[in-house]
Amino acid sequence: MRWDDLRRSSNVEDFRSRSGASGSRGAMRFAVPIIRFLLGNKYGRVVLLVGVIAYFLGYNPLSLLAFLDTSPTQEKSLSVPSAKDNKTAEFVSTVLAQTEDIWHPIFRKNDLVYEEPKLVLFRGSVNSGCGHATAQIGPFYCSKDKKIYLDMSFFEDLQNRHNAPGDFAQAYVIAHEVGHHVQNLVGLLNKSHTFKKTASKKDANTLQVKVELQADCYAGIWAHSVKAIMEEGDVQEALNAASAIGDDTLQKQAKGYVTPDSFTHGSAKDRMTWFSLGYKRGDIKDCQTGI
Structure with missing residues (x-):
């Protein structure tokens, strides 16, 4: 990229x-x-x-x-980030800027106003509007303060633990979390949160998978819009990342078997499918996962 x-x-x-x-x-x-x-x-x-x-x-x-x-x-306890770390931070800032440039016109086209999210970079742990969080939970979006939280070590894990290297793999993760912000702005996250309060664990998990797959599709829309700056192999990097953090992939690695009822993000196949749909079509109307 x-x-x-x-x-x-x-x-x-x-x-x-x-x-x-x-x-x-x-x-x-x-x-x-x-x-x-x-x-x-x-x-x-x-x-x-x-x-x-x-x-x-x-x-x-x-x-x-x-x-x-x-x-x-x-x-x-204060530490000075390395040059490599700073370079990655610049990349994150650049990807976030690209998502801003893309979602503003999409919202205007639908007679809406896009409110840009904040992205918090941290290492170790952080206090968010949704409570205290550590690096172990991975990147996340907090709807209460409309911020994305990203521990820099996740990109290292993405490459070393999950075998999904590449800058476009990292960009996919950022664009996915921005997708949750989009869902929040249009009321879909609030709708899902309301449903899950009274739903069974299985039904709540099923809905959460739909939420995550739609965010993957929105990440695909971002990728569709930055084709001019993409390099050969970028899309494959994103697909590798989507597959590597699919629920079935992670469960097989952790315990050797898969329990679909416990999925909260979707299978590797589904995550790749919805990202690919957003990338090929580039239209938010094609990202209806049934939320």
Whole structure:
């Protein structure tokens, strides 16, 4: 993918130099004496109860205390990203800019206004609008704050653990998460969240697969729109990535067998099929997965 001369997005928030683990330790140092103080009076216990409720709703009250910690331990936790890491960050910013350029006219064509998402780069862990998250969960989109969260180590895993190298494989992942943002803007994510509150686990998983496959199709629409800067083999890189992170592929690697009822993202075949459909057609109307 020829991207060096393309514009970068201004919607990237770079938290790579922050340490979520150290920040949490610092917050705990502040939290212990505060909790003791609050337990000592009636109103304090009410505040603690509110904090517990907030925690179970997905918000981490300790994250507020992390900003107060200016100890030497926290300062030492800051790291300087490598040149390779910075190059990857530039690439992410460029892909995000391309998605912005593509979704604005698509929304205008449908008499809608596209609101650009923010993309947060981090390493290790991060506090999002949807709660505390670690690198283990992979890239994700939070509908509450309309941000995409990307741990830089995922691209390393994509190449080394999942055997899906290449810049276009990485671009596919970013475009997929932007696809979730599109779903959020048009109300499809809220619709799916409402359904899953009362659905059985099997039905909820089935709907979530449809959500993920549509995001794959939207990623294909992005690829369709950047054909002018693509190089030979780029589409195959994206297809390899879609296959490598298919539910059946991951389950076979983890436990040696597949349980389709537990799928939440779709099989390798389905993920490749829906990405290919978006890439070939380039039309959002062809991405109806039944949500």
